Amino acid sequence: MFKKLAASPVIIAVILALALLLWLLSGDNYAAKTEPPGEQQVPEQTLALVEARWSEAEPYQLTRxxxxxxLPWRMVSIKSQQAGTVSQLFVSQGDKVEQGDKLLQLSDEGRSALLEQAKANLTLRQNELASAQALGKSQFVSETELTRLKSELAQAEAELERARLALQQIEPVAPFAGVIDRRHVEIGDVVQVGTELLxxxxxxxxxxxxxxxxxxxxxxxxxxxxxxxxxxxxxxxxxxxxxxxxxxxxxxxxxxxxxxxxxxxxxxxxxxxxxxxxLPPVQAHLISPALLSLNSDGQLGVSLVNDQQQVEFYPVDILSADNEGARVSGLPERAQIITQGAGFVKPGDKVQVAGAKP
CATH class of the missing domain: 2.40.30.170 (Efflux pump adaptor protein, beta barrel domain)
Incomplete structure (x- = not known):
C-alpha cells in the first residue's frame, strides 16, 4: 500500500509533462498553418570598388x-643609233632642254649621199612603173613584169626611208623636256651603235x-x-x-x-x-598602355563602367603608341575607363566607382 502511494506522484508528474509537450507541439503546428513564414533576412551584398576616369574621343590623323x-619623274639614257664620230655638241651637263632640241651631231659618213641616191632610185622606179602601166593598156607588158616593177618601187621607197632615218639619227634630239644630267662623249669620240651619249x-x-x-x-x-x-x-x-x-x-x-x-x-x-x-581621321582615345588587357577570347581591349554601373569589355585597335600613351579606337566617344581594379571584376559585374554616389 505504501509503495503504491509513493509511486503515484512520479506517474502523475510524467503524465503532466507529456500533456504539456503535446500542447506545445499542437500550438506550433497551428501557427505554422495559419501564419505565413517571416521574411528571410538576406545579407547585404557589397559591390566591388573600382577607380575610373572619363575619357573623350578626339579626331586622330591616321598614317601609314x-x-x-x-626618283626623277622620267630618266632616259640616250644611246647612239648610228656609228660615227662626234662632230658637234649642242648641250653640256646641267643644261635645260625642251622636247625636240638637238643634242649633238655625228659625222655624216656618206649618209647624205645615200639619201640622194635613194631619192633618185625612187624616181627611176616610179617612172618605169608608170611607163609599163601605159604599155600594159596596149597589152605590150605582161602582168608579171608589172608585178616586178611594183616590187622594185616598194623596195626603193623602203631604201629611201632607211636613208632618211639614218641621216636623222646622227642628230639625236631630246624625247622630253628636262635637264642633261650626264654627258658621256666629247667632240672627236668615235661611237658605235648602242654607245651611251647622254x-x-x-x-x-x-x-x-x-x-x-x-x-x-x-x-x-x-x-x-x-x-x-x-x-x-x-x-x-x-x-x-x-x-x-x-x-x-x-x-x-x-x-x-x-x-x-x-x-x-x-x-x-x-x-x-x-x-x-x-588616311581619313578616326575618333581615338589616349590611354595608358597599362589599361589594356586580354579577354577570354584573347582579344585586346579596355574595361569600362556603363550607365548601369556594370563592367563592359571593349576590344580596341592600337593606332599608335608613344611617350604620351597609346591611342586606341573601338571605344564609345565618351567612356568611363576603369583605371584601378579591372583585374578583380569581370564583364557584367555591378561595381561602385570610387568617389561616385552608389
Whole structure:
C-alpha cells in the first residue's frame, strides 16, 4: 500500500509533462498553418570598388609610314643609233632642254649621199612603173613584169626611208623636256651603235616609290595626300598616284608611287625619304598602355563602367603608341575607363566607382 502511494506522484508528474509537450507541439503546428513564414533576412551584398576616369574621343590623323626612294619623274639614257664620230655638241651637263632640241651631231659618213641616191632610185622606179602601166593598156607588158616593177618601187621607197632615218639619227634630239644630267662623249669620240651619249632627266616633277605591308594596303586609295620627310629634315607634300595590284612574292608587300611637284628643281632625286600616307581621321582615345588587357577570347581591349554601373569589355585597335600613351579606337566617344581594379571584376559585374554616389 505504501509503495503504491509513493509511486503515484512520479506517474502523475510524467503524465503532466507529456500533456504539456503535446500542447506545445499542437500550438506550433497551428501557427505554422495559419501564419505565413517571416521574411528571410538576406545579407547585404557589397559591390566591388573600382577607380575610373572619363575619357573623350578626339579626331586622330591616321598614317601609314614606309621608307621610300625619290626618283626623277622620267630618266632616259640616250644611246647612239648610228656609228660615227662626234662632230658637234649642242648641250653640256646641267643644261635645260625642251622636247625636240638637238643634242649633238655625228659625222655624216656618206649618209647624205645615200639619201640622194635613194631619192633618185625612187624616181627611176616610179617612172618605169608608170611607163609599163601605159604599155600594159596596149597589152605590150605582161602582168608579171608589172608585178616586178611594183616590187622594185616598194623596195626603193623602203631604201629611201632607211636613208632618211639614218641621216636623222646622227642628230639625236631630246624625247622630253628636262635637264642633261650626264654627258658621256666629247667632240672627236668615235661611237658605235648602242654607245651611251647622254643621260636626260625630268625633275620638275618627282616620283617616290615605296613598299607597303599587305595588312595596310587595304586602307590606301589613289589620290590620298602623302607627306615626305627627307633625311635633312625638309618636308614635301605629294599625292598617292599608284598602288600595285599584286604583292611582291618575296616580301608580300605592295609597290606604291607618289607624285611630288618639284618646281624649284631641288637636287633630291636618287635619295631616300620617309613616306607618310595620310588616311581619313578616326575618333581615338589616349590611354595608358597599362589599361589594356586580354579577354577570354584573347582579344585586346579596355574595361569600362556603363550607365548601369556594370563592367563592359571593349576590344580596341592600337593606332599608335608613344611617350604620351597609346591611342586606341573601338571605344564609345565618351567612356568611363576603369583605371584601378579591372583585374578583380569581370564583364557584367555591378561595381561602385570610387568617389561616385552608389
Amino acid at each position: 609610314v614606309a621608307q621610300g626612294q625619290v 643621260q636626260l632627266v625630268q625633275i620638275d616633277k618627282l616620283k617616290v616609290t615605296a613598299q607597303i605591308p599587305q595588312q595596310h594596303v587595304k586602307a590606301l586609295q589613289q589620290g590620298q595626300q602623302v607627306n615626305l620627310r627627307l633625311l635633312d629634315g625638309r618636308l614635301l607634300s605629294g599625292e598617292l598616284s599608284f598602288i600595285s595590284y599584286a604583292a611582291d612574292t618575296a616580301t608580300r608587300s605592295f609597290y606604291i608611287e607618289v607624285t611630288v611637284a618639284n618646281p624649284q628643281r631641288l637636287r633630291i632625286a636618287g635619295g631616300s625619304a620617309t613616306v607618310e600616307v595620310l
